[in-house]
Amino acid sequence: MSTVADAIRVLEAAYPPALAESWDAVGLVCGDRADALTKVLVCVDPTSSTVEEAVAAGAQLIVAHHPLLLKGVHGVPADTPKGSLVHQLIRNGIALYCAHTNADAADPGVSDALAEAIGLEVTAPLNPNADGRTGIGRIGELPEAEPFALFVDRVAQALPFTEGGVRAAGDPNRRIKRVAVSGGAGDSYLATATAAGVDAYVTADLRHHPAGEHLAVPGAPALVDVAHWASEWPWCGQAAGILRAALGGTVTVDVSTLRTDPWTAQSAGAPTRTGRFTG
Template sequence: MTHTLRDLNATVEQLWPTRFAEDWDRPGLTSGDLDDQVTRIHLAVDAVAQTVGEALNIGADALIVHHPLLLRGVTSISTEHYKGSLLTRLVRGGCALIAAHTNADIVPGGTSDVIARRLGLQDVTPLVAGERPGTGLGRVGRLPVPTTLGRLTLSLAEFLPATATGIRVSGGYDTPVTRVALCGGAGDSLLGHESVLRADVYITSDLRHHPASESREQALVSSGPALIDVSHWASEWLWLDEAAGELRSALPGVDVTVSELRTDPWDFVVTQ
């Protein structure tokens, strides 16, 4: 059975409808001819030189990424600029580019849902409910067996891909943990959410100094969660396998591969 980019784009829209993405987001088809045949799809978190090169080297007809390459407006796609260079390489190589971002975060099997499953959370609900039942940003649930903050962090380290920055934690190693709130990707905007405040720990990425400090100081006055800050790339890379499985089921005969390249931007750290 043959499939076209039109079929793939329709499948992506069915799995992760762009109309439910955040208003600021720009997911969907970025480049490609809808009538082109698709026999191989490659998935990655980011469209960068390495992943574009990888997709072209394996003969992929489409590269599906989590982060939109054209999230912010550009006025030129000249090859003097890296976005123009990447798009030129993809077009010349006959490889389409599609992004599934916040529209893929909110669904069952999305970025946050995958982490919740890996942790074995029970009674899981979205932190911020979406327009459709069962969808929404982030997840909150309880561990089947209470643990400590340190042991929970070690569990995360077992299934998250390794990065130079590792996992940062704010809270005592032996702090009891039962209720877990989490958000794949950057989630400090949810630090004040009532479900986060009621959790024993909040797991997310890209926590900035002031929001994190204010959250922990407030916890000393009243209550609030311990914090676990993981790599943004690592927290979303887990979703790729789930997405690949869904695409294989929807498009029989299409070869779907997942990039193992680390596109986390940090290469090394110096501890003091």
């Protein structure tokens, strides 16, 4: 019989906690390491919907990418959103384990899963650690160069649907071969992507000013901005595969297909072209 501790050993071998950023909060959030384990749910976000999914499935462990308690707290009363989740987890005998920036930096990690989904062959980290193997982001290559417009469609088809969709900035005819990716919010690596000499950079949560300033740099890569949740969801399959390989036969590992991207709708109306707003 496998235990929660067995799953944690597998996860920490794949995503060493030492790779986490100093500000991060990774590891076991709640639960008993000695508890028997027969079912695991892997997700991006530990939310009420994914906890309810785990309860309905009879899982004893949730493996989430995003931390539940990233900032310091002085209590988890049940009448607060995060406290309510902690109580729900404990009442149902479900442990929560979070692998965040350690999973981002690991080899393979979050950005490897994103690169694989897009169809890239990874060649190096985007922002390598001293070992040259681990680090944030990845650089990879397409089998053949293709126009940027086609590449943007490739990204949109590779990732799960979100209301925000996929945004792009760049010449639609630019040939794309060498690509940088960074799962999650990646505008802090815009200059790194430019220095790497890639043709395009795929990440999430790009903001107006950093993106505009980036594009003003001669030779800067074209940008593809996707939903934060969508950019990291491929990692769930990677983590699930690692757990199945190590604990297969005793533990069932499911990947949550619930969309926990917070944006639920966008306007269906066409923008007006009247008055001052004529751009």
